[in-house]
Amino acid sequence: MLGGMAWDTERTKRLLLDAAVDEFAAHGPEGARIDRIATAAGVNKERIYPYFGGKQQLFAAVVQRELEQLAAAVPLEEPDGGTVDLPEYAGRVFDYHLAHPHLLRLLQWEALCGDGSAPVAGEGRRAAHYAEKVAAVSRARRGSGGAGDAARGEVQLPPADLLYAVIALAGWQFAAPQLARMIIGGAVDADPAARRAAVVDMVRRLAL
Amino acid sequence: MLGGMAWDTERTKRLLLDAAVDEFAAHGPEGARIDRIATAAGVNKERIYPYFGGKQQLFAAVVQRELEQLAAAVPLEEPDGGTVDLPEYAGRVFDYHLAHPHLLRLLQWEALCGDGSAPVAGEGRRAAHYAEKVAAVSRARRGSGGAGDAARGEVQLPPADLLYAVIALAGWQFAAPQLARMIIGGAVDADPAARRAAVVDMVRRLAL
DNA sequence: GGGCATTCCAACCCGCCGGTTGGTGGCTTC
């Protein structure tokens, strides 16, 4: 039609996926409406079925693509040459969630709708990804362990717990904004920089 | 009929609420089915409308009741005279989530289904409740602030941030079990005591 | 016994929504 360029099936699929990300993130696999996705994409809804098979498969495709984009946007190795600043990393995780609120919502829908104990799609790859991050944290901390803290009788937190804390502290206020709003007083949207600074500060204290 | 005791409207309402908790926690306000709730309660579904008004109101009633139960079961102030042990409080929050997985799921559904910025049902009371907790934390810390930490140039974390951290650290592994499983290696179910200890330890470090 | 409220049962209405189908026209390839 007005877009003119027919014959580009990849573009059609991409338009559908783009619209589906918004719709699924907003309403979840149950509440999402096929018609809304098609309308938002500027594509007829029937196109979904030859390309993806149905609503559930479209949701799976959306989650998969978002995870791939995450893996591409957040590389394992630090680009600046190997030094790992964990509090700053927490800040970047916060930034990512702030800029891409879809991902966490999709993961929450996945957690809520799926069986809690059953492995999710692509769990193997994703677990390996996190194991790599834990290893990176462990590597980075081995050198930076201050003797002063050791003198205080403190034992460092296990790297996995630390990574868990980073993700929880950075992510919780996006996952449960109504709680964060009621506790903090202002929403995340009110002053993102302050929230980011708080997360960075908390991780800094934990990483001692 | 078989229950015999008709005429006990409170009992009927309670039966409906009990069944609704399970149904809503499992499927959310959209995916929940009125018929399933009524059947599980052993009550006819029409009873819902005179008592609660509809599906959404029933969901709100369920959330409210569960929150009241949490507040009653996990007080912040020690009953033995007002001392506040924040790490231990985090541990008790963890215990509560472990024993009552419904609550956090309900809050997640609420967060996902509701408009992110619009106030949720009963937000005023709930916000006041959290403000009270923040005040208690603030009161408790004023005395315990170690001079040693001040000598190190450390400023204490704001009480609200601290309470936020407690709730986030204790709750995240129940809210996103698949992430926790992939990061930590074992699920929460595998070794709850270890996870609890980790949460308590992290809060202890933050509360310094 | 006569009102009145509560509950059960059993349909029923109606809108929504996932998915399908048939027809038309355009673009590409041969």
Place this chain on the structure above:
DNA sequence: GAAGCCACCAACCGGCGGGTTGGAATGCCC
């Protein structure tokens, strides 16, 4: 031009599910 795929449009189907209604049984109060 003929064949074939791609996309649009429009209508349609069928089931599901929230919510409603009417009728009958039962217990409470006067």
